Amino acid sequence: xxxxxxxxxxxxxxxxxxxxxxxxxxxxxxxxxxxxxxxxxxxxxxxxxxxxxxxxxxxxxxxxxxxxxxxxxxxxxxxxxxxxxxxxxxxxxxxxxxxxxxxxxxxxxxxxxxxxxxxxxxxxxxxxxxxxxxxxxxxxxxxxxxxxxxxxxxxxxxxxxxxxxxxxxxxxxxxxxxxxxxxxxxxxxxxxxxxxxxxxxxxxxxxxxxxxxxxxxxxxxxxxxxxxxxxxxx
Amino acid sequence: xxxxxxxxxxxxxxxxxxxxxxxxxxxxxxxxxxxxxxxxxxxxxxxxxxxxxxxxxxxxxxxxxxxxxxxxxxxxxxxxxxxxxxxxxxxxxxxxxxxxxxxxxxxxxxxxxxxxxxxxxxxxxxxxxxxxxxxxxxxxxxxxxxxxxxxxxxxxxxxxxxxxxxxxxxxxxxxxxxxxxxxxxxxxxxxxxxxxxxxxxxxxxxxxxxxxxxxxxxxxxxxxxxxxxxxxxxxxxxxxxxxxxxxxxxxxxxxxxxxxxxxxxxxxxxxxxxxxxxxxxxxxxxxxxxxxxxxxxxxxxxxxxxxxxxxxxxxxxxxxxxxxxxxxxxxxxxxxxxxxxxxxxxxxxxxxxxxxxxxxxxxxxxxxxxxxxxxxxxxxxxxxxxxxxxxxxxxxxxxxxxxxxxxxxxxxxxxxxxxxxxxxxxxxxxxx
Numbered sequence: 269x270x271x272x273x274x275x276x277x278x279x280x281x282x283x284x285x286x287x288x289x290x291x292x293x294x295x296x297x298x299x300x301x302x303x304x305x306x307x308x309x310x311x312x313x314x315x316x317x318x319x320x321x322x323x324x325x326x327x328x329x330x331x332x333x334x335x336x337x338x339x340x341x342x343x344x345x346x347x348x349x350x351x352x353x354x355x356x357x358x359x360x361x362x363x364x365x366x367x368x369x370x371x372x373x374x375x376x377x378x379x380x381x382x383x384x385x386x387x388x389x390x391x392x393x394x395x396x397x398x399x400x401x402x403x404x405x406x407x408x409x410x411x412x413x414x415x416x417x418x419x420x421x422x423x424x425x426x427x428x429x430x431x432x433x434x435x436x437x438x439x440x441x442x443x444x445x446x447x448x449x450x451x452x453x454x455x456x457x458x459x460x461x462x463x464x465x466x467x468x469x470x471x472x473x474x475x476x477x478x479x480x481x482x483x484x485x486x487x488x489x490x491x492x493x494x495x496x497x498x499x500x501x502x
Numbered sequence: 503x504x505x506x507x508x509x510x511x512x513x514x515x516x517x518x519x520x521x522x523x524x525x526x527x528x529x530x531x532x533x534x535x536x537x538x539x540x541x542x543x544x545x546x547x548x549x550x551x552x553x554x555x556x557x558x559x560x561x562x563x564x565x566x567x568x569x570x571x572x573x574x575x576x577x578x579x580x581x582x583x584x585x586x587x588x589x590x591x592x593x594x595x596x597x598x599x600x601x602x603x604x605x606x607x608x609x610x611x612x613x614x615x616x617x618x619x620x621x622x623x624x625x626x627x628x629x630x631x632x633x634x635x636x637x638x639x640x641x642x643x644x645x646x647x648x649x650x651x652x653x654x655x656x657x658x659x660x661x662x663x664x665x666x667x668x669x670x671x672x673x674x675x676x677x678x679x680x681x682x683x684x685x686x687x688x689x690x691x692x693x694x695x696x697x698x699x700x701x702x703x704x705x706x707x708x709x710x711x712x713x714x715x716x717x718x719x720x721x722x723x724x725x726x727x728x729x730x731x732x733x734x735x736x737x738x739x740x741x742x743x744x745x746x747x748x749x750x751x752x753x754x755x756x757x758x759x760x761x762x763x764x765x766x767x768x769x770x771x772x773x774x775x776x777x778x779x780x781x782x783x784x785x786x787x788x789x790x791x792x793x794x795x796x797x798x799x800x801x802x803x804x805x806x807x808x809x810x811x812x813x814x815x816x817x818x819x820x821x822x823x824x825x826x827x828x829x830x831x832x833x834x835x836x837x838x839x840x841x842x843x844x845x846x847x848x849x850x851x852x853x854x855x856x857x858x859x860x861x862x863x864x865x866x867x868x869x870x871x872x873x874x875x876x877x878x879x880x881x882x883x884x885x886x887x888x889x890x891x892x893x894x895x896x897x898x899x900x901x902x903x904x905x906x907x908x909x910x911x912x913x914x915x916x917x918x919x920x921x922x923x924x925x926x927x928x929x930x931x932x933x934x
Contacts, residue, residue, distance in 0.1 A: 331865065331866060331868060333866065408818070411815065411816070412819060412875045415812065415815050415816060415876075423815055501669045501756060502667060502670065502690050502760065
């Protein structure tokens with residue numbers, strides 16, 4: 269009986285020893301890597317906050333219109349943004365390196381998946397930022413144009429243009445990630461096609477008279493402006 | 503050197519003329535109603551005041567379909583006795599060409615200047631083809647300071663109706679004066695006398711393909727002359743009565759081109775205007791007299807409607823340019839516009855709006871188009887305020903009001919510099 273107990277205990281101790289010898293060194297190594305990465309991340313954040321004032325980048329973001337796209341209130345402060353970006357990037361890299369220290373199938377697959385997805389995620393991020401920028405730019409162009417042309421609901425028109433461009437960017441991004449490619453594409457085609465068809469039907473059936481009246485009024489207004497406009501702005 | 507070769511037909515005509523000491527340029531686009539009168543005035547002016555100068559009249563046309571070019575080429579001064587000339591009128595060479603490139607007044611001027619340079623003209627006059635009040639004396643007044651007194655740019659000085667020239671009175675004159683320190687009253691008047699030296703400088707530049715090709719040309723010419731130290735004077739021409747510039751012209755495009763040119767030139771000549779304080783009068787030639795002017799109808803209610811609507815619709819764009827307190831004041835004014843029959847946009851608030859838009863134009867190059875086009879309802883609010891304020895005033899009193907606005911712009915120059923230099927974005931909070 270004692271012999272059996274001893275055997276069980278010996279087996280448990282062997283398994284514990286095997287587990288310890290298998291996982292403890294990589295765990296310790298992983299923790300050490302994480303600790304070092306955390307230290308580097310903190311140092312990088314401190315350094316960037318101190319020495320990189322972000323003036324030139326601030327100016328670039330403002331001049332390119334990106335800051336007004338990303339923040340509606342206040343101004344976009346680049347220094348903390350860049351510092352936080354560097355901090356989290358270093359932490360993520362540290363975490364991946366720490367995981368790779370285990371050299372197990374699961375961790376290897378996780379690391380591989382992240383490494384494989386990372387370039388795609390960067391590209392998708394760039395597509396989404398470009399889409400947002402374009403949506404903002406075209407939205408504002410539509411807003412100002414519609415207002416100066418005297419069209420009704422300029423802000424709604426601008427919002428529609430923004431939504432369409434952002435949706436197009438999302439479709440392209442999803443396509444890059446092979447994520448719901450057909451669903452997004454079909455939805456996009458349905459949306460655009462539906463909008464065009466609805467507008468055509470509305471104009472052709474219901475709104476013909478209204479559009480005619482509107483155009484006549486507009487032409488009349490232009491004409492009377494011309495008659496009255498004996499003054500020059502210049 | 504941005505000058506390109508003249509078209510073959512222009513060169514051929516130039517070879518025929520060979521030399522002209524005076525070139526008179528008339529840009530046109532569908533001005534058959536008035537262009538013949540302008541050509542007759544030019545011919546008579548040359549014959550009466552400069553009979554010994556070989557001269558050429560050039561019509562640079564933007565593709566008129568109403569017979570403007572034919573009218574230019576067929577117009578004659580019928581009776582020399584009417585002008586009290588001792589000798590019969592000599593024929594003056596006349597040429598009419600369609601210009602190429604971007605359609606607009608600036609492109610028309612460019613062709614005229616290149617012809618003047620090719621013919622080695624000593625002086626050139628450009629006049630609008632829609633002016634009904636032009637007389638032969640205008641050419642004397644615009645040419646003589648160049649030919650006999652060594653001036654490079656002769657700007658016009660007219661009597662205009664108090665509601666005429668509103669971009670000039672509310673933006674261009676006060677801002678140009680505050681920036682460059684010279685009181686050129688009609689910097690975008692459209693009728694100028696120019697020296698060969700100044701024309702050569704214009705043709706050297708490479709920004710002809712911008713808003714300069716369109717309505718930006720006048721302020722571009724005046725600003726370059728002032729900022730680069732050319733000798734500038736004014737000539738009193740009497741009344742300016744003209745057809746509507748272009749009844750179908752889009753106001754926001756016109757404003758965009760003129761104000762965009764002012765703001766763009768501000769960046770180029772920053773070292774010049776930064777150093778100048780106050781303003782100086784400019785030499786004024788000609789005998790000043792009072793004249794009657796055509797009455798002008800203005801629809802204030804429509805302007806205020808546009809402003810109210812702009813406050814609601816364009817606040818997102820205005821927030822890019824205006825400081826929070828300026829934006830709040832404008833929005834408050836927009837809310838009150840419908841209730842308050844005594845709508846009034848104060849000079850200082852208006853000057854601040856322009857200073858802030860000028861600074862935003864420098865800081866946000868990508869959004870320049872949006873900013874400039876969104877200025878239209880603000881400008882209409884200023885015009886409406888000016889009309890309401892001056893409806894019972896005489897022209898002298900109106901001129902005092904404009905002087906008050908100019909002084910306000912001059913006083914706010916440190917504010918402009920602060921805005922211009924600040925690196926911070928101006929974006930204000932936009933509440934839904």
